[in-house]
Amino acid sequence: MSYRIKSRIWIESDNNVLLGEGRVHLLKAIQETGSLSKAAKSLNISYKKAWQLLDSVNKSAKKPVTINNIGGKGGGGAELTDYGKLLVKAFDEINKNCWAFLDKQLEKIELL
Amino acid sequence: MSYRIKSRIWIESDNNVLLGEGRVHLLKAIQETGSLSKAAKSLNISYKKAWQLLDSVNKSAKKPVTINNIGGKGGGGAELTDYGKLLVKAFDEINKNCWAFLDKQLEKIELL
DNA sequence: AATCGCTATATTTGCACAGACATAACGATT
DNA sequence: AATCGTTATGTCTGTGCAAATATAGCGATT
Numbered sequence: 001m002s003y004r005i006k007s008r009i010w011i012e013s014d015n016n017v018l019l020g021e022g023r024v025h026l027l028k029a030i031q032e033t034g035s036l037s038k039a040a041k042s043l044n045i046s047y048k049k050a051w052q053l054l055d056s057v058n059k060s061a062k063k064p065v066t067i068n069n070i071g072g073k074g075g076g077g078a079e080l081t082d083y084g085k086l087l088v089k090a091f092d093e094i095n096k097n098c099w100a101f102l103d104k105q106l107e108k109i110e111l112l
Numbered sequence: 113m114s115y116r117i118k119s120r121i122w123i124e125s126d127n128n129v130l131l132g133e134g135r136v137h138l139l140k141a142i143q144e145t146g147s148l149s150k151a152a153k154s155l156n157i158s159y160k161k162a163w164q165l166l167d168s169v170n171k172s173a174k175k176p177v178t179i180n181n182i183g184g185k186g187g188g189g190a191e192l193t194d195y196g197k198l199l200v201k202a203f204d205e206i207n208k209n210c211w212a213f214l215d216k217q218l219e220k221i222e223l224l
Numbered sequence: 225a226a227t228c229g230c231t232a233t234a235t236t237t238g239c240a241c242a243g244a245c246a247t248a249a250c251g252a253t254t
Numbered sequence: 255a256a257t258c259g260t261t262a263t264g265t266c267t268g269t270g271c272a273a274a275t276a277t278a279g280c281g282a283t284t
Contacts, residue, residue, distance in 0.1 A: 003130065003174075005206065007121045009214065011221065013114065037230065046273055051232065062115075068231065071281030075229025086224045094117065094217045101213050102121065105206045109123065112198045149260065158243055163262065180261065183251030187259025 003109055005102040009095055018060040019091050026053055027080060027088050030066060035077045054078070061087070115221055117214040121207055130172040131203050138165055139192060139200050142178060147189045166190070173199070 010020035017023075029039035040050035057065050065084035069076040080088070122132035129135075141151035152162035169177050177196035181188040192200070 002125065004124045005121060006124055007119055007210070009117060009119045012116045012118055018115065035230065047231090048233085048274085049272075055232090069281090070231045070279075071228095072230085073228095073282050075282090076231060076280075077229095078231080083224065087221070090220050090224065094214070094220060097217060098119070098210070098214065102206070102210065105209060108202050108206060109199070112195065112202065147260070159261090160244090160263085161242075167262085181251090182249075182261045183258095184260085185252050187252090188250075188261055189259095190261080 003106065005106055005109075007098055007102055009098055011091065013060045013062070016056065016060040018057060019087060021095070023053055023057055024088055024091050026050055027057070027065065027084060030054075030078050031080050031085070031088075034079060036068065039078075115218065117218055117221075119210055119214055121210055123203065125172045125174070128168065128172040130169060131199060133207075135165055135169055136200055136203050138162055139169070139177065139196060142166075142190050143192050143197070143200075146191060148180065151190075 008021065011018045025043060026039060029042050030036060033039050033042060036050055036054060037047050040047045043050070054066060054068075061083075063083045064081050065087060066078050066080055068078045120133065123130045137155060138151060141154050142148060145151050145154060148162055148166060149159050152159045155162070166178060166180075173195075175195045176193050177199060178190050178192055180190045
């Protein structure tokens, strides 16, 4: 029949969004490039948008997700904390599990 | 800790959205009021938006989801087909299951 | 102290999308 | 054939949000 169930999940903390797919993409890009500006370029989003997202992430999280260095050698940079890495990993895992779960639920529709 | 996982699911058919939360709300309102225009009013959305949504639903579905009567006694009206009612019920069920599933997954984050 | 590339933030500009508005078409009822 | 309350569409407007632009601040390195 070819119906498909799609989903989008996100984690909130006090009604603020902590993590969603876009934010996770950004965090991964920071991990790969070592800087927020390079991460923004690699995702084709403006630096400003990337900064706003990251700022929101760090303000919503219980512990810091990234460490941002201003100035200094190379001008600075950003990197994930251990907590940030764990959060990203957990989000990916939960997201995949959710997809698998919903695929199973499809049969309830296909036999209508 | 009080992180929460939220989700939004929708059903697609050939890359077209068939059902999401908003569309299901609209279908339920049609079922209750017997007309698209009354349903739109009860949801505080414009008639046009409601019509576009419903049109998209019926174009995406494999079988008709509503029967729309133009003209005639009372000017016409709209009502759900049996297939439409089943779809709405299945969507609600899957959505609830998804919430429950994600609540269970929360523990993976809480112990970080 | 001058440079560099980054983070941090305000201000302005543009555009997509939602909403308001207008109108046609329809068919049972009178 | 006139009326009525719908469904069915097109058009126009404006506004909120995203993107572009501009600029300040930072600190290691030279």
